[in-house]
Amino acid sequence: MQLDGIHHITCITRDAPRNVDFYARVLGLRMVKKTVNQDDPRAYHLFYADEAGSPGADITFFEWPDLPPGRAGAGMVAAIVHRVASEDALAFWEERLTREGAPVERSPGRLRFANPEGLAHELAVVETADPPLVARSAEVPEEHAIQGFDSVRALVADVAHSEAMVRQVLGFTPAGERTWESRGEHRGSRITFERAAEWGVQGGGTVHHIAWSAARADLDGWRERIMAVGGRPTPVIDRFWFESVYFREPSGILYELATRDGAGFAADEPAERLGERLTLPPDFEHLRDELERELTPLPDVRRWRPGAPAAP
Known part of the structure; x- marks a missing residue:
């Protein structure tokens, strides 16, 4: 059994319309699913990715407007690193993000920035044989487009225990100091652990969980491995578009x-x-009329797609 790196990363927003504007317009990602949180159906679950909604490019958000702002700390993913093609791409993003009012920090091969709620992102020029996972945008040239996930930076209370989980149970391999790679037949990505003395506070602008990409036939086997070391994985849960198993690693990060x-x-x-209308898994379809009345109206993402009419 092998995992193929990051499948998706799910985060929290307090403001879905602003979130759509940032990820679909500013970052040029494609909204591939506008739906609801299947554990809290009166909250949005928004999915942004490449053209096909591929594992490895999918960043998602739950909207909880009443949740206070969060703070990254131990037991949380603190920064998300995406791939881009070149230093020229970094220059494009440095200018674009600065124009949008996002503070940026440029270094060779890297550009650091945060979303409007303070969630840390990085763009990195990465040499890899993995195919680029690119969305088509009316505002972001394809040669500068984000190409999928490269890695995450995680804050933990005990680096050794967190490393043991990914090494001994999930089969990651060393990829640098406190850095571990998950690479399978289809794709790969990395996680770097840093010790943090202060526990994180989950809220707006933080990561809720990180998902690793698995084959359906292997989920039961992964559950057995996790239970063998004292973990407490959920049963296999049908999310309609994919199936999932959840568990917490030793420092509390939700995997x-x-x-x-x-x-x-x-x-x-x-x-x-994809992503142009509210879609609901069959078990939630009976709530459609109610949800469409209650959920916050969102920007029409079609305006940022290639071929959209020019703004008046």
């Missing part, structure tokens, strides 16, 4: 194993129209 060979985001809407 998910999500299937790369699930139904996919085009299972219930045409691939060319």
Whole structure:
């Protein structure tokens, strides 16, 4: 059994309209699913990714407007690193993000910035054989587009215990100081652990969980491995577009194993129209009228897609 790096990363926002503007317009990602949190259906769950909604490019957000702002600390992913193609791409993003009012920090091969709620991101020029996972945007040239996840930086209370989980149980391999790589047949990505003395506070602008990409046929085997070291994984949960197992690693980070060979985001809407309307798993369809009345109206993402009419 092998994991294929990061499947998706799920975060928290307090402001879904602003979130859509930042990730779909500013960063040029494609909204591939506008739906609800299946454990809290009166909250949005928004998915942004490449054109196909591929594992390895999918950053998602729960909207909880009443939740206070959070703070990254032990037991949390603190920064998300995305790949880009070149230093020229970094220069494009430095200018674009600065123009949008996002503070940036440039260094060779890297650009650090935060989303409007303070969630830390980095863009990195990375040499890899992995195919680039790119979205088409009316505002971001393809040669400068974000190409999928490279890695995450995680804060933990006990680095050794967190490293033991990824090494001994999940099969990651060393990739630098306190850095571990998950690489399978299809793709790979990395996690770097840093010790933090202060525990994190989950809220707006923080990461809720990180999902690693697994084959459906392996989920039961992964559950057995996790239980063998005292972990407490959930049963396999059907999320309609994929299936998942959740558990907490030794410092409390919520990990998910999500299937790369699930139904996919085009299972219930045409691939060319992904994310344009509210879609609900069948078990929630009876709530549609109520949810469409209650959920906050969102920007029309079609305006930022190639071929959209020019703004008046």
